[in-house]
Each structure stands twice: as C-alpha cells, then as structure tokens.
Amino acid sequence: MIRPFEKPIYVTQPLLPDKQALVDKIDEIYASKQLTNGGPQFLKLKSELQKYLGVPHVSLFCNGTLALQLAIKALDLTGEVITTPFTFPATPHSLVWNNITPVFCDIEPATFNIDPEKIEALITDRTSAILPVHVFGNPCRMNEIERIAKKYHLKVIYDAAHAFGVKYQGKPIGTFGDISMFSFHATKSFNTLEGGALTYADPSLTEKLYYLKNFGIIGQEAVITVGTNAKMNELQAAFGQLVLERIDQEIADRKRLTELYRERLSGVRGITLLPILDAIEYNYQYLPILVQPEYGLSRDTLFEKLKEYNVLARKYFYPLCSDLACYRGQANARSGDLTTARRVAREILCLPLYGELAEPIIKDIVKIIKYLTKNQ
Numbered sequence: 001m002i003r004p005f006e007k008p009i010y011v012t013q014p015l016l017p018d019k020q021a022l023v024d025k026i027d028e029i030y031a032s033k034q035l036t037n038g039g040p041q042f043l044k045l046k047s048e049l050q051k052y053l054g055v056p057h058v059s060l061f062c063n064g065t066l067a068l069q070l071a072i073k074a075l076d077l078t079g080e081v082i083t084t085p086f087t088f089p090a091t092p093h094s095l096v097w098n099n100i101t102p103v104f105c106d107i108e109p110a111t112f113n114i115d116p117e118k119i120e121a122l123i124t125d126r127t128s129a130i131l132p133v134h135v136f137g138n139p140c141r142m143n144e145i146e147r148i149a150k151k152y153h154l155k156v157i158y159d160a161a162h163a164f165g166v167k168y169q170g171k172p173i174g175t176f177g178d179i180s181m182f183s184f185h186a187t188k189s190f191n192t193l194e195g196g197a198l199t200y201a202d203p204s205l206t207e208k209l210y211y212l213k214n215f216g217i218i219g220q221e222a223v224i225t226v227g228t229n230a231k232m233n234e235l236q237a238a239f240g241q242l243v244l245e246r247i248d249q250e251i252a253d254r255k256r257l258t259e260l261y262r263e264r265l266s267g268v269r270g271i272t273l274l275p276i277l278d279a280i281e282y283n284y285q286y287l288p289i290l291v292q293p294e295y296g297l298s299r300d301t302l303f304e305k306l307k308e309y310n311v312l313a314r315k316y317f318y319p320l321c322s323d324l325a326c327y328r329g330q331a332n333a334r335s336g337d338l339t340t341a342r343r344v345a346r347e348i349l350c351l352p353l354y355g356e357l358a359e360p361i362i363k364d365i366v367k368i369i370k371y372l373t374k375n376q
C-alpha cells in the first residue's frame with residue numbers, strides 16, 4: 001500500500017534565483033530608477049541570451065504569446081498559416097489575433113511534431129507560412145519543413161516555447177527558420193517570471209520588432225506603425241540574468257531525473273516514453289508519457305488516480321486546439337486528417353519534472369504507476 005504524498009507534487013516548479021542576489025539586483029534597479037523601456041538590466045539580459053542561445057539577433061518581450069503575435073506581424077503574414085493542433089492555444093491564437101486562419105496539420109507519432117509529409121496537401125494560394133512547434137523540446141524535421149517553405153515561397157516561424165537551449169546537429173535551435181519564439185514563463189526551465197524572446201537572422205527585423213513592441217513610437221513626436229506594448233521590464237530582465245546563472249545545473253538535474261524515470265518506467269506495459277532524438281542536445285523540460293491500451297487503465301483514469309496520491313500530472317496538450325470551442329467550427333478542424341494528433345492527445349500525460357524534485361518522489365510516482373496497473 002502506497003500512501004498519498006503529504007503535499008501536492010506539481011508538474012513543475014519554477015527555477016528561482018538566489019534570493020540575496022535578487023535583493024542586490026533590486027538595489028541596482030532602485031538606484032537607477034529605470035523600471036522598463038530598455039534599461040540596463042534589459043540590455044544585459046539581451047546580450048547574455050544572445051550568447052547563450054547562440055543566435056545572431058534576439059528581441060525580448062513581456063511574454064511568449066505577444067512575442068509570437070508580433071513575429072507574425074513583422075513578417076507581414078496573411079491568409080492561412082499551417083500549424084499543429086497539438087500545442088498550447090497560444091500558438092493558433094497568435095495567428096487569429098493577426099486575422100489569419102490556422103490550418104491544422106497532423107503530427108508525427110514519434111515526436112508529436114507537425115508531420116512534414118502532410119504539409120504540402122494543405123497549401124493553398126492563401127497560405128503565407130508554416131508555424132511548427134518543437135513540442136516538449138524535440139526539434140521538428142526542419143530540413144523537410146524548410147524545403148517545402150522554399151518551394152512554395154512560405155515563411156517559417158518556429159514556436160520554440162519548449163526548446164530553450166536545445167541544439168540540433170550542433171546548431172542552436174533558434175537559428176532555424178525566419179524567426180523562433182521562446183517562452184520564459186514561470187513554468188519553463190528558463191524563466192523571467194513571464195517573458196519571451198524572438199531570435200532571427202535578418203537584421204532588418206530588429207527595428208521592425210522594436211517599433212511593434214513599443215507602440216510604433218519613433219523619437220518623441222512620431223508614430224510610424226500601430227504597435228502595441230510588449231516590452232520586457234527591468235525586474236523581469238534582472239530575474240532572468242540570475243536564473244540564467246543556474247540554468248545549466250537545472251538542465252543537468254532534469255537530465256538525471258529523466259534518466260531515473262526512464263530506467264524505472266522501462267518495461268511497464270503500455271507506458272511509452274517520448275524518444276529523445278539522436279543528434280540533439282536536449283533540455284529535459286517535460287516528462288511526457290503515452291498511456292496506451294496495454295497499460296490497462298486509460299490516461300484519464302491514471303490522471304485521476306495520480307491526483308488521489310497528490311501527484312498533479314498534466315494533460316499537455318488535451319484537448320487538441322482544433323477541438324477547442326473557438327476552433328472546432330472551422331472546416332479544416334472538423335474534416336482534416338488529424339488521426340495521430342487525436343490519438344496522442346488521448347494518451348498523453350506529463351509527469352512532474354523539475355530540478356529540485358527529489359529522487360525518492362520519482363521512485364514513488366513510478367511505484368504508484370506500477371501498482372495501479374497490477375491492482376486494477
């Protein structure tokens with residue numbers, strides 16, 4: 001008999017900076033009296049992230065969603081954009097905020113990323129771009145996606161919200177496509193409380209993005225475009241600098257804990273772990289499993305039973321975006337071939353994972369998962 005945990009075990013807990021170091025940073029902010037609008041903390045984080053992410057250009061934002069919305073705007077996308085339904089609603093929402101129709105494409109069973117084989121059939125004369133997501137930090141098949149984009153003169157924006165620090169064949173993930181978006185939300189391995197970034201190679205985007213996130217203001221007396229307010233403030237940037245000092249240790253801890261889960265869960269019938277692809281440097285941001293029929297209990301039953309043990313796993317991403325009330329009326333959401341996405345959304349469960357999670361807790365979570373399948 002396994003007893004429930006005394007306190008909830010969350011799917012994640014944020015990586016926090018050293019408290020005294022944060023107080024020192026706050027002293028600096030007090031002394032400067034600059035709280036936002038591109039102050040010294042912002043500039044420092046920007047240059048540190050450019051280095052860490054290994055990208056030619058980076059632009060910082062108050063959150064990932066606004067960053068994505070403005071990336072779409074900066075590339076002047078219109079009409080339809082092909083994306084995945086297996087993502088957080090922020091992905092298709094960012095298109096709709098730009099008056100663009102998201103066209104949902106099925107995903108690959110091995111990675112849960114958009115299936116490049118199914119993209120071409122969805123291209124119409126209204127298509128302006130492809131918006132793939134590196135789901136759970138596993139890179140999409142970027143060579144294939146970019147080959148299609150080139151053939152049809154489409155832009156590519158990667159939603160890299162989950163992919164902070166990931167490299168593919170030694171190349172930083174933020175160097176692919178026209179623009180990549182990173183989320184620095186509290187639930188991400190690297191966080192600035194809330195925050196986000198865009199990375200890109202085209203230097204002309206720097207000015208465009210600056211105006212878009214700062215009301216379109218140029219100087220004190222002119223506004224050249226209808227921008228919004230999406231700036232990252234000084235406290236976010238200071239927090240981010242300190243979190244960045246700890247990120248490599250965090251990733252190493254998550255790797256160790258992921259290996260423990262993998263070792264303990266291997267051989268549990270009906271529980272499948274997401275493969276970590278060859279040729280990538282991974283960030284271990286999530287611990288997704290598929291709960292398949294051979295396990296005996298459905299994903300929903302396992303989710304509810306884990307809750308009874310105070311293990312608060314999450315169904316990222318269920319329901320599919322194409323099944324949400326705001327999208328399911330769309331023709332492509334109703335009739336599109338989303339067979340793999342539907343199955344994965346039915347089977348997916350993200351187990352708790354964060355650097356401070358104690359190994360005995362993981363051992364007990366796995367014991368519970370094994371106990372439940374034996375004692376149904």
Ligand code: T4K
Nearest residue numbers: 010012013014063064065087088090161183184185186187
């Ligand atoms: N694209 C993709 C593919 C994304 O996954 C996301 C965000 C975005 C775009 C948009 O980026 P942002 O605009 O957010 O920068 C969470 C996050 O809010 C969201 O950022 C994230 N994806 C998504 C996958 O997960 P919820 O609704 O699950 O969050 P919440 O508040 O339920 O948090 C989950 C657990 O984390 C809690 O049970 C406890 C723990 N937690 C959470 C917070 C906020 C903490 O311990 N401390 C905290 O401060 O969406």
